[in-house]
Amino acid sequence: MWRTxxxxxxxxxxxxxxxxxVAPLLAIFGYLIYKGASSLNWAFFTQIPKPEGEVGGGMAxxxxxxxxxxxxxxxxxxxxxxxxxxxxxxxxxGTKLANAVRFTADVLNGVPSIVMGVAVYGLIVTPAMxxxxxxxxxxxxxxxxxxxxxxxxxxxxMVPHSVREAALALGVPNWRSVLSITIKTAxxxxxxxxxxxxxxxxxxxxxxxxxxxxxxNWSVALNRPISALPLEIYRYxxxxxxxxxxxxxxxxLVLVVLIVAAVSLxxxxxxxxxxxxxx
Amino acid sequence: MPExxxxxxxxxxxxxxxxxxxxxAAAVAESSAIRKFLLARGNSAIADRGFHWLMVLxxxxxxxxxxxxxxxxxxxxxxxxxxxGIKFFFSNFVDPDSHLPMYWDPVNGHFSALPFIYGTxxxxxxxxxxxxxxxxxxxxxxxxxxxxxxxxxLAFLTELLAAIPSVIYGLWAVFVLVPLLxxxxxxxxxxLLGWTGFFNNDNPTGxxxxxxxxxxxxxxxxxxxxxxxxxxxxVPGSQREAVLALGATRWEMIRMGVLRNARIGIVGAxxxxxxxxxxxTMAVTMVIGNTPQIQRSMLASGASMASVIANEYAEATSDxxxxxLTEIGLALFIVTxxxxxxxxxxxxxxTRGAPARVN
Numbered sequence: 097m098w099r100t101x102x103x104x105x106x107x108x109x110x111x112x113x114x115x116x117x118v119a120p121l122l123a124i125f126g127y128l129i130y131k132g133a134s135s136l137n138w139a140f141f142t143q144i145p146k147p148e149g150e151v152g153g154g155m156a157x158x159x160x161x162x163x164x165x166x167x168x169x170x171x172x173x174x175x176x177x178x179x180x181x182x183x184x185x186x187x188x189x190g191t192k193l194a195n196a197v198r199f200t201a202d203v204l205n206g207v208p209s210i211v212m213g214v215a216v217y218g219l220i221v222t223p224a225m226x227x228x229x230x231x232x233x234x235x236x237x238x239x240x241x242x243x244x245x246x247x248x249x250x251x252x253x254m255v256p257h258s259v260r261e262a263a264l265a266l267g268v269p270n271w272r273s274v275l276s277i278t279i280k281t282a283x284x285x286x287x288x289x290x291x292x293x294x295x296x297x298x299x300x301x302x303x304x305x306x307x308x309x310x311x312x313n314w315s316v317a318l319n320r321p322i323s324a325l326p327l328e329i330y331r332y333x334x335x336x337x338x339x340x341x342x343x344x345x346x347x348x349l350v351l352v353v354l355i356v357a358a359v360s361l362x363x364x365x366x367x368x369x370x371x372x373x374x375x
Numbered sequence: 376m377p378e379x380x381x382x383x384x385x386x387x388x389x390x391x392x393x394x395x396x397x398x399x400a401a402a403v404a405e406s407s408a409i410r411k412f413l414l415a416r417g418n419s420a421i422a423d424r425g426f427h428w429l430m431v432l433x434x435x436x437x438x439x440x441x442x443x444x445x446x447x448x449x450x451x452x453x454x455x456x457x458x459x460g461i462k463f464f465f466s467n468f469v470d471p472d473s474h475l476p477m478y479w480d481p482v483n484g485h486f487s488a489l490p491f492i493y494g495t496x497x498x499x500x501x502x503x504x505x506x507x508x509x510x511x512x513x514x515x516x517x518x519x520x521x522x523x524x525x526x527x528x529l530a531f532l533t534e535l536l537a538a539i540p541s542v543i544y545g546l547w548a549v550f551v552l553v554p555l556l557x558x559x560x561x562x563x564x565x566x567l568l569g570w571t572g573f574f575n576n577d578n579p580t581g582x583x584x585x586x587x588x589x590x591x592x593x594x595x596x597x598x599x600x601x602x603x604x605x606x607x608x609x610v611p612g613s614q615r616e617a618v619l620a621l622g623a624t625r626w627e628m629i630r631m632g633v634l635r636n637a638r639i640g641i642v643g644a645x646x647x648x649x650x651x652x653x654x655x656t657m658a659v660t661m662v663i664g665n666t667p668q669i670q671r672s673m674l675a676s677g678a679s680m681a682s683v684i685a686n687e688y689a690e691a692t693s694d695x696x697x698x699x700l701t702e703i704g705l706a707l708f709i710v711t712x713x714x715x716x717x718x719x720x721x722x723x724x725x726t727r728g729a730p731a732r733v734n
Contacts, residue, residue: 099624103624105626110516111516114513114517116509118529121536127551176436180430183434193434196438202719203712203716204440207708207712211448215448218450218701270426298540299542301540305688329542333546333549348543352540359538
């Protein structure tokens, strides 16, 4: 009796906790779509913010600014990250150095983004120029590196050795075989990994508060403060005006849709491509 | 109880039969004589070496980043360290007017990290208290009980929680969670548990440690539950079958056969969640209230280490203020590195040799 009872109790608790977990998730998504969709309008995508307290305006500059920041971040994070992954999978396998790099990457992944912001502020913002798009992009780029490195490594490890040895047997230099054979075979997985890193930094706010800083005018200059969607969501959410709350919800919906769309678009394109191969 | 040492046999089964016979994938690269011969030929040696070193450079840049961050934080916090030394982390000052303890006074140049350390610890442990039982429950349900049809969508849903940016959690918390707590949850808490002193009725805003703890719990749930699932999947099926064959019920099987074997990994997952909670910035900043004070009541507003940096760094009034904030950042950096390293070691110790099974 007691044993059956405790079995049923445990089952019930597990089911209940699952429901408890799924409920806030659905609440967040539902509320986000409801509030966001009812707040979106054409002006949101085409206009820049109105002065504090005035109704109307949009976030065109923040959308473009997010694009600029993410572009800089990808330029920094993707090549270095893939290079690190290639080292781990192709050259350093089993060595102490590779284990240390792998561990450091995992640990770096867990460093809070705000700490990255403080460090980048000290490294770039004060000496060279005041708040700027470049420093924001660098902060985000650094955050992409560990994720890209680890996924690249995992994907490269799946490429069978016979493929590499076949290339070498044809007289292809090793660097060429890595670039055109191994990476190409694993490219769907590597691209997905890059997109995941991209999606992660796309929503980052903390390091941007004192690097990119935000800007209520049009600006794409790299040495000037630039606006970004997450920054605007933060500013507007804690502002006292109802219209700004409305725009914060709209921006949140746009941000989530952009992130989800970017990831699924890449998955779709890559999944249909000719490179399904070994991964 | 037997150790969770997954045998090497599973790896060998996974590797394709075409591979040369070798105990592990790492050894294959070393042992192929043909490959060594081909690599050693002269006509592309220079280009190969250059490429090799370029990749090494990329890998080393990860070290460089960590070192640079540490050096920069240390350089930035020199001023504050010179001013107050180690006392920065536990001292307080007495306000000459009100004779109350004071911790953080940028105007007069008094800085102490104590209330922020307190706020970070309280909100993180509240979050763990709420999230750990739920996360383990979800993991148990998904790995051991769930009908196969539901497993994919539910796992996907919990993973989806991890993809939402933290500022959007904060937005939701500000407009939905905080009003809900203020009107529905806090009054009964005060009525029932007010006598303990942990739930005082002196903060009508609803912002505070409880709000921060709840939103943090929602945010760290997916991490803890997906890692717990991973380590539970690493427990071999024979363990489960053995316990069931002895006549155990399903719960007894889970408790003795699975949870006990996976406990080290689960602790690792919890510590990893703690690491995330300690450093979480935006959502906490938006709901914790941002007042540098230490109060016994969980419903009082406070501030965390990350939230004070987010709030004040861009508008720091003096060099000392900036330096004090940087020192808080340095402390956060060191603590999260230690916590993460510990968690990685624990998870790695359990799942080593057992690639996560795809359900």
